[in-house]
Amino acid sequence: MMEGASGGNDVELVCKTLQFEHKLFYFDLKENPRGRYLKISEKTSAARSTIIVPLNGIVWFVDIFTYYVNTDERNAFSKELNLDTKVFYFDIGENKRGRFLKISEASVGRNRSTIIVPAGSLGEEGWAAFRNILLEINDEASRLFIVPNQQHMETSEHLQGLSDNVGAGFISGHSAQSVAWSDMNLDRLVELPPQGEIGSLGLSKVIRADQKRFSLTWEATTGVIS
């Protein structure tokens, strides 16, 4: 209980914020003797809720957000992401204010914690902005910890996580090893460069460029947006 629970001694490596509509999201990449994790907090007027994502889960969050950005509302399914000992649930909801993505973290012996990310009034620009922050963090993290063979080491740890039965394109756990990640991206994300590996190269730039002139069709490159 003493160690790792409160995170009081944890080192902050990267801190970012995203303000969207009436919410403020904090992204804090932290490190403690147990490992590295991303703390994502959502602060509303009074309330604040937080989820803790293991470092190796960021790429999955990026991928899942991309899925919801690119998938038509009618075809968007709920998703589950298993990471280490916790499970993240992704669900689409809607009310008068608009659509939102609910992310719930369930872990043993702890209360379920949830954050809600608005889709935005234009389409999914809120989710896209959220995803871009995750990309930036992943990018900076890969620069911080110069892992020699990150993309060649056994990725079974990563790939065990995504047990997902709905929607097209997601692998189910134990399929291939390092091949599956790039296959999945090439399958699902048309805008990704063939190199595949998220967090390296110019991927974040490509997507960040779309942020300001976001269009509902997303893949449209006309640039005619008023």
Next chain:
DNA sequence: GCGGCCA
């Protein structure tokens, strides 16, 4: 000027 989440 938001407001979701149902523990």
